Amino acid sequence: MPKDTFFNLPEEKRQGLTQALLEEFAENDYRSASVSRVVERAGIAKGSFYQYFEDKKDCYLYLLRLAVDEKRAFVSRIPPPEHGLDVFATLRWLLDTGASFEFSQPQLAKIGYRAVLGEAPFPDETLEMIRQGGMAYFRQLAAQGVAAGTIRPETDVETAAFVWNVIFMNLGQHLLGRFGMAPQELLERGAQAVSSQEMRTVIFQVLDILENGLRKR
Amino acid sequence: MPKDTFFNLPEEKRQGLTQALLEEFAENDYRSASVSRVVERAGIAKGSFYQYFEDKKDCYLYLLRLAVDEKRAFVSRIPPPEHGLDVFATLRWLLDTGASFEFSQPQLAKIGYRAVLGEAPFPDETLEMIRQGGMAYFRQLAAQGVAAGTIRPETDVETAAFVWNVIFMNLGQHLLGRFGMAPQELLERGAQAVSSQEMRTVIFQVLDILENGLRKR
DNA sequence: AAAAAATGTGACCATCCAGTCACATGACTG
DNA sequence: CAGTCATGTGACTGGATGGTCACATTTTTT
Numbered sequence: 001m002p003k004d005t006f007f008n009l010p011e012e013k014r015q016g017l018t019q020a021l022l023e024e025f026a027e028n029d030y031r032s033a034s035v036s037r038v039v040e041r042a043g044i045a046k047g048s049f050y051q052y053f054e055d056k057k058d059c060y061l062y063l064l065r066l067a068v069d070e071k072r073a074f075v076s077r078i079p080p081p082e083h084g085l086d087v088f089a090t091l092r093w094l095l096d097t098g099a100s101f102e103f104s105q106p107q108l109a110k111i112g113y114r115a116v117l118g119e120a121p122f123p124d125e126t127l128e129m130i131r132q133g134g135m136a137y138f139r140q141l142a143a144q145g146v147a148a149g150t151i152r153p154e155t156d157v158e159t160a161a162f163v164w165n166v167i168f169m170n171l172g173q174h175l176l177g178r179f180g181m182a183p184q185e186l187l188e189r190g191a192q193a194v195s196s197q198e199m200r201t202v203i204f205q206v207l208d209i210l211e212n213g214l215r216k217r
Numbered sequence: 218m219p220k221d222t223f224f225n226l227p228e229e230k231r232q233g234l235t236q237a238l239l240e241e242f243a244e245n246d247y248r249s250a251s252v253s254r255v256v257e258r259a260g261i262a263k264g265s266f267y268q269y270f271e272d273k274k275d276c277y278l279y280l281l282r283l284a285v286d287e288k289r290a291f292v293s294r295i296p297p298p299e300h301g302l303d304v305f306a307t308l309r310w311l312l313d314t315g316a317s318f319e320f321s322q323p324q325l326a327k328i329g330y331r332a333v334l335g336e337a338p339f340p341d342e343t344l345e346m347i348r349q350g351g352m353a354y355f356r357q358l359a360a361q362g363v364a365a366g367t368i369r370p371e372t373d374v375e376t377a378a379f380v381w382n383v384i385f386m387n388l389g390q391h392l393l394g395r396f397g398m399a400p401q402e403l404l405e406r407g408a409q410a411v412s413s414q415e416m417r418t419v420i421f422q423v424l425d426i427l428e429n430g431l432r433k434r
Numbered sequence: 435a436a437a438a439a440a441t442g443t444g445a446c447c448a449t450c451c452a453g454t455c456a457c458a459t460g461a462c463t464g
Numbered sequence: 465c466a467g468t469c470a471t472g473t474g475a476c477t478g479g480a481t482g483g484t485c486a487c488a489t490t491t492t493t494t
Contacts, residue, residue, distance in 0.1 A: 222470080265471080268471065
């Protein structure tokens with residue numbers, strides 16, 4: 001946990017530091033990220049940094065929790081389709097929202113992505129939650145679909161969850177690379193970028209593949 | 218390129234050094250991997266290391282090329298289904314072979330995986346080849362399927378390639394995590410581990426999802 | 435205004451890193 | 465045997481890192 005001094009910081013200064021942290025930890029994995037670079041970018045003294053955070057791990061976990069909170073807030077802003085409806089409608093909402101988040105908060109998304117890949121050299125419950133949360137959700141969704149009869153009954157829930165999860169995790173990056181936006185441009189255009197028709201089309205195609213397969217019949 | 222001295226090394230010593238390199242670069246990304254740890258593990262002097270390799274980058278690229286070569290050799294040992302046949306048969310062969318390679322050479326696979334994620338802080342053509350090779354292959358495969366009429370004609374080739382590629386890249390890791398094998402155990406059991414019936418079932422399920430979708434009809 | 439508490443600072447420390455180099459050891463050659 | 469060349473070595477350099485601390489500055493309390 002960051003110390004009180006961090007939360008007592010004037011809004012502007014705290015934002016500046018947070019931004020420097022976001023940049024550093026989005027561009028580098030935990031071990032390569034450098035506190036020295038962060039304080040340089042933020043324009044504060046090394047000593048000050050350690051008035052705000054216990055250590056490097058502390059500031060990293062702060063970012064992780066920030067990512068979780070922001071994603072929660074983001075998701076709750078776009079309400080899900082009514083519960084119990086078609087699983088594929090839920091899936092569409094998920095992919096759509098997930099991609100939007102990636103475009104709206106690319107740095108937080110990247111940090112979360114890194115966390116899932118499991119490169120931090122220490123155990124932590126927030127980390128574990130992020131790592132397992134996605135699969136758990138998709139597992140439950142798949143089970144629900146099987147129970148409701150929307151999904152083919154012979155489906156293995158774990159395997160379906162894997163496929164969905166892996167697509168979900170990588171779709172944002174794919175769209176980003178495919179439609180060639182620099183991170184800078186992203187930050188300027190904001191979330192509405194994803195509403196571009198091209199991207200919507202891709203998302204729907206992906207959903208269609210997951211739902212109906214690729215084989216012509 | 219490693220220097221001549223490296224290739225002149227007695228088999229045993231070269232193997233030992235290579236093994237130390239594999240371990241280090243499979244466990245750490247490029248920036249975090251440490252030459253000091255490598256020479257310690259390999260039991261040679263720091264100076265000797267720099268008789269064999271130009272620098273850190275040189276030894277890393279050696280591993281990358283090794284990964285490419287080994288994978289090529291591995292793949293050519295399990296011949297593909299006849300050309301021009303069902304795209305899905307080719308896909309099955311791909312997933313199967315890919316997963317087998319991951320179980321047979323987990324360290325090389327991991328290094329390749331890291332390379333695709335794009336974390337090395339320098340440009341290189343081998344790197345670029347590894348990064349784009351997968352997508353290029355799947356793109357061509359999808360186009361072939363559309364042309365042959367096996368795949369639904371309205372399919373966007375790029376999107377199909379993305380879905381296949383992302384599944385292909387992550388299936389090995391998934392199987393590994395799911396059937397809970399430690400890397401050590403893996404190295405002992407070798408490639409035949411993947412022939413376990415459980416894993417085959419999962420691979421076939423994944424293929425089935427990609428081919429026919431999940432929706433019950 | 436004085437005292438006290440909180441916050442800011444950058445030189446400094448121990449540790450690690452990639453890479454070098456003067457020298458030691460071995461092997462081959464005339 | 466002497467001489468030459470390839471290989472092995474580890475102390476060392478310069479630089480970066482995470483983290484500390486004695487002190488300076490600012491803010492709050494008395």
